[in-house]
Amino acid sequence: MHIKEHFKSCPKCQSTAIKFDTKHFVCSECGFDFYINASAAVAVLITNAKGELLLTVRKFDPFKGTYDLPGGFVDINETVENAATREIKEELNLDITSLEYFCSFPNTYTYKEIDYYTLDMVFKAEIEDFTPLQANDDVSSIVFLSPKKIDTTAIGLTSIKAIVSKYIDSVS
Ligand SMILES: [Zn+2]
Structure with a gap:
């Protein structure tokens, strides 16, 4: 299962406005930005x-x-x-x-x-x-x-x- 299925909310501000954008998780509430690399x-x-x-x-x-x-x-x-x-x-x-x-x-x-x-x-x-x-x-x-x-x-x-x-x- 892709890692995005396990992230239901932002780990920093708990907002559910977190999205996986091809390579990274971005939270539109607090700006949390986390990359998934190989x-x-x-x-x-x-x-x-x-x-x-x-x-x-x-x-x-x-x-x-x-x-x-x-x-x-x-x-x-x-x-x-x-x-x-x-x-x-x-x-x-x-x-x-x-x-x-x-x-x-x-x-x-x-x-x-x-x-x-x-x-x-x-x-x-x-x-x-x-x-x-x-x-x-x-x-x-x-x-x-x-x-x-x-x-x-x-x-x-x-x-x-x-x-x-x-x-x-x-x-x-
Ligand atoms: Zn956040």
Whole structure:
């Protein structure tokens, strides 16, 4: 559900004369003006020595049980590179050796009936040592698949499906 459906009155003056105008909430009573921007998120492409891509299986909704890429939201005052490093440590217990920017995709991520507009920024990461690999945090399991064998319809999030498809095209 779009965020505008949850705002019934102005949070500053409580007037109901608040309107969502394409990108921002504007109150015609008190001038309250609040912008809704895309939330930055990061997704990471990791391959093993055989060239197989690491996919995670989502532990929670939205899209519980579907394939995903490791990653998550960028915290306030965090760089996207730090978010990639942090998420890979939290979700997979791996240390990134190097990062290379790949592409970005917009997405809508619905959580507890609120639509969040995200911008997924994608990196290819090199990992020297896979021995500490664990499925932690919001990851229920991990698979490595040859790009040729990936069924993109098993990926839940629209942007991740587009990213993995673009990656498959780039290596085939
Ligand atoms: Zn107001």
